[in-house]
Amino acid sequence: MLSNWNKWMVKRHKKVRLRCQKGIPPSLRGRAWLYLSGGKVKREQNRGKFEELDSQAGDPKELDVIEKDLHRQFPFHEMFVSRGGHGQQDLFRVLKAYTLYRPEEGYCQAQAPIAAVLLMHMPAEDAFWGLVQICEKYLPGYYSAGLEAIQLDGEILYALTRRVSPLTYRHLEKHKIEAILYMTEWFMCAFSRTLPWASVLRVWDMFLCDGVKIIFRVGLVLLKCMLGTREKLKACQGQYETMELLRSIEPRYMQEGFLVREVLEVPVSERDIESEHHVQLKRWRKNHGELHWKSPPRMHGARAIMASEPPSRQDLRQNPTIIVESPLPPPQPTPQLQKGEKKGKEEKKKGSMKTHPPVTEIPNPYNLPGDPNFHPSPPESSLGVFSCKFCYSSC
Known part of the structure; x- marks a missing residue:
């Protein structure tokens, strides 16, 4: 599938989506995420860019904040468990490179878990381009100053809750619980700090294939499961109880x-999200004015990203990430000899052959039947007398 990625995405995209819904095999997940997000194409089109950013110093203020956040990202994972280990070093490199790549946006703390999840599945350079694609294509404006994009998506989630679970919507409206209070970490970290690890991987498989609608759907499912019945709402008599319930979601859900x-x-669907986005954007402009941060348009999934940036065959070619060099020296070619040298070699070989002494024949002391001096002797009988010379029997 990865070797013919362009054909699969154009002609058999449903198969790709079904594979992502069933779960990408762990051995292919890193490469598949890079292809789905468009990070592979971005990396090929900007060769050497990550090394250039990695070699630069960076803003000391941004670097200080990044260093303080390194030990907070998956502290029990083997990659990030030790301070100064290779995992934390790569995470620092990726986040620093992004602040240099987008200096107007800078560093946001919610980017660290996103980059950490990517680093668990791919090298630092690939993780950097994956982070770039998530921040610019999947969740544009989420990590900018003011967090206007996440507030706007919070209103979209609140409106979609009314359609999916009216009982939950009425409860949140009754207690004046705004979506920004409970969905910020969900959406900005793509549920990487909320769900169990196995569920995080499955959600990311679908998220990178189908876009932000998967994040909205996961949020709606959790809201419906935790607040969608009257029995559960009896335990939530106010805003505080509701927030505590949403912070401690039951493991079965x-x-x-x-x-x-x-x-x-x-x-x-994507159409529902875009339709609600226009409604909420008009309401935002009416109440707050124009957005201060103009983010690029959101791409709903891998197919939309590929259509916006058509890749070339060279961009999609698979390159080995691990190259093993043989410890043995390469075999040296035998030198070609001239005709005179060949004859000399052959003569030396003939002269060096060992000569064996001739085989001497040993005469047979017994006469054979074909010899003229052959006279067969009659056999002795068992009674001790000679047998007849004609029939060799005792007559």
């Missing part, structure tokens, strides 16, 4: 199989 099945059944 976050289980991999249950969550993926429920997410695929939520009736929310």
Whole structure:
């Protein structure tokens, strides 16, 4: 599939989506994420850019904040468990490179878990371009100053809740619980700090294939499961109790199989999100004026990203990430000899052959039947007398 990525995305995209919904094999997940997000094309079109950014010093203020956040990202994972280990070093390099790549946007703390998840599946350079694609294509404006994009998506989630779970919507409206209070970490970290690890991987498989609608669907499923029945709402008599309930989601609702099945059944599409986005954007402009941060348009999934930036065959060619060099020296070619040298070699070989002495024949002391002096002797009988010379029997 990866060797013919362009054909699969254009002609058999449903198969790619189905594979992502079933779960990408762990051995291919890193490369598949890079292809889905468009990071592979971005890297090939900007060769040497990451090395250039990595060699620069960076803003001391940004670097100080990044260093303080390194030990907070998956502290029990083997890559990030030790201070100054290779995992934290690569995470620092990726985040520093992004601040230099987008100095007007800078560093946001929610970018660290995104980059850490990518680093668990790919090298630092690939993780950097994956982070660039997520920040610019999937979640544009999420990590900019003011967090206007995440506030706007919070209003979209709040409006979609009314369609998916009216009971949940009325409860949130009754207690005046705004979406920004509970969905900020969900969306900005793409649920990497909320769900169990197995569920995170499955959600990311679908998220990088189908775009931000998967993030909305996961949020709607969690809201519906935690606040979608009257029995559960009885325990939430106010804003504080509701927020505590949403901070401690029951494990059964976050289980991999249950969550993926429920997410695929939520009736929310890209068109629904874009339609609600226009409604909320008009309302935002009416209440707050124009957005201070003009982010690029959001791309809904891998297919939309590929259509916006058509790759070449060279961009999609697979390159080995690990090159093993043989410790043995390469075999040296035998020198070609001239005709005179060949004859001399052959003569030396003939002269060096060992000569064996001739085989001497040993005469047979017994006469054979064909010899003229052959006279067969009659056999002795068992009675001790000679047998007849004609029939060799005792007559």
